[in-house]
Amino acid sequence: MRLVMVGAGYVGLVSGVCFADFGHDVVCVDKDPAKIARLKNGEVPIFEPGLDTMLEANMRAGRLSFTTDLTEAARDADAIFIAVGTPTRRGDGHADLTYVYEATREIAVLAAENAVIVTKSTVPVGTGDEVERILREIRPGANISVVSNPEFLREGAAIEDFKRPDRIVIGTDSDHARYVMTEIYRPLYINQGPLLFVSRRTSELIKYAANAFLAMKITFINEMADLCEKLDADVQDVARGIGLDNRIGAKFLHAGPGYGGSCFPKDTLALVKTAQDANSPTRLIETVVEVNSRRKKRMAEKIIAACGGSVAGKRIAVLGLAFKPNTDDMRDAPSLDIIPALQAAGAEVIAYDPESMEQARQVLNVGFAEGPYDCIEGADALVIITEWNAFRALDLKRVKASLKSPVVVDLRNIYRPQEMKALGFTYHGIGRGA
Template sequence: EFLREGAAIRDFKHPDRIVVGTDDARAREVMEEIYRPLYINASPIMVTGRRTAELIKYAANAFLATKITFINEMADLAEKVGADVQEIARGIGLDNRIGSKFLHAGPGYGGSCFPKDTLALIKTGQDHEAPIRIIETVAAVNDARKRAMARKVSAALGGNLRGKTIAVLGLTFKPNTDDMREAPSIPLITALQDMGAKVRAYDPVGMEQAKSELKNVTYCADPYSCAERADALVIVTEWEQFRALDFRKLAETMAQKVVVDLRNIYGADELARYGFSYTGVGRG
């Protein structure tokens, strides 16, 4: 299955493609009958062997994880040379061979699918003496990136987080779910705490799940109570409600007017009007 978390019903009804893995003729007939209403409506169906179907699933998610990791590394380079990763993503995404999806720089991928399937593909390659070195590197780079975001927060506050209070907005690995599996917020917050920071956090639906993963965090009722007396506000998950924050109100309650936007929702000029120092991802 290629269903996205938070959009499973829509994806089931309107799939890009249907891949059936079977070595049995009767099973093939049954599966084609089940999916007939979908592929009659122009969703292509591919019937193949079980091993091939399994690798199709792993390869698809590993490719998307690679695309995310690629644009994240381009973001790091953009910061060094004074370029804008969002313009880079748009420029290469206009190439039909590449496309614009999964070219959004951020704190790294998480969730239940990409981490699991990349590691499964890596293990399959190792077991059969055909290592997938590109995906091995993707997984390693992504893991390191999540903790590296804490260094970005530290740099925004002058390189020292000891005794500082950091407000984190967004805990789940993506919006519109309460899933905390492999969420970038977990290694980020752990790293902030290791650097001596106190962490306050808010997520619209994920806080109960987060409590089992993240200890010694003050969980708050809304973005504004989270930001009270904070030295920096860090946006980790791009929930819709975080796209229209009242920065005039935040400026009145925060100890320092510092925003670290790991999803590039806002811009430096926009926040400068309220006196905020702004750090995005890949915007040199």
């Protein structure tokens, strides 16, 4: 089928490349000429494992192209996906739908008479209704369908998630749109990816509800970690003990410095605002948002305490800046709260991340090292914020010899306390007891 992806950001680019890999003809459209120029040259502007290879292969096969011109791309498209950003709106916490509605107005003029317009962006309940209203206003006679098709991609594992999904949620009451969406996702039948057809508003809410539940699960285990520290228990054993219950499951039960990234922070806040507007407040999610925000700031206090109560004049080595491994995404990363708090307390911070250094330079004023051992050399303490695999097997004897003081604050629990103690480290994990 002929597909257009409006927006070549994280969601649009990954989705467009994967659809092309299914055999569809895909055009990705973006207003940023520099980004499109890079993509035409086979350069991927984000870090996502395997995406560069797949993009290049599908460009060579002629199934994938990039342009800033929506006019030609939209003319004969069977489906046009809206995959633009929906950041938190300044001042009130609602999702900013400016780009969604701008794209809708452009598409309305250009789309074929029976095209299917698919909202891939994460949007509040009722957004599809407004998209349809705009389309009807501009093209009153056209038989254009509006569909909600939220994405459930984990950064760092997006290709696997797209090609082997737990479910594909499609919100529509149109038979034609149902047929088109079924054909678009037909290549996934072999992987038995279930298509869940629901109403458009239900589909929009499923996305927010899913992210809010996962954020709540992370926040729960983080609070259990705090309790473990008070009661001399081990949060990792607690997580295993409850995660083996199939009603709970083991995923998203890893204690740490709080959730970040492009989805959970903005989506939980947007759901809270949507619920408040509907006069049906979500007290649990409100608390999750508050607790997570507070937690990231408290991690700096934990580091300062591990350094004897003061970091003034001390050099702190930070490994990991992105909000999670296998991505270069710095949006709402815990490091953005932790590092400035350490600097405000008088610390000199030097940092290293395998992929996010370029993005980090735009938002953090720290010294940047060229590798983990360069980062650690001469530091008064080592802090691990992101659990990259490259940090899981450090030469600990070399680490200890490089540190001025053998203090390690492991905010991801990637090392065993007993082994670290045996090696002579003063080790602080999350929720690991005394």
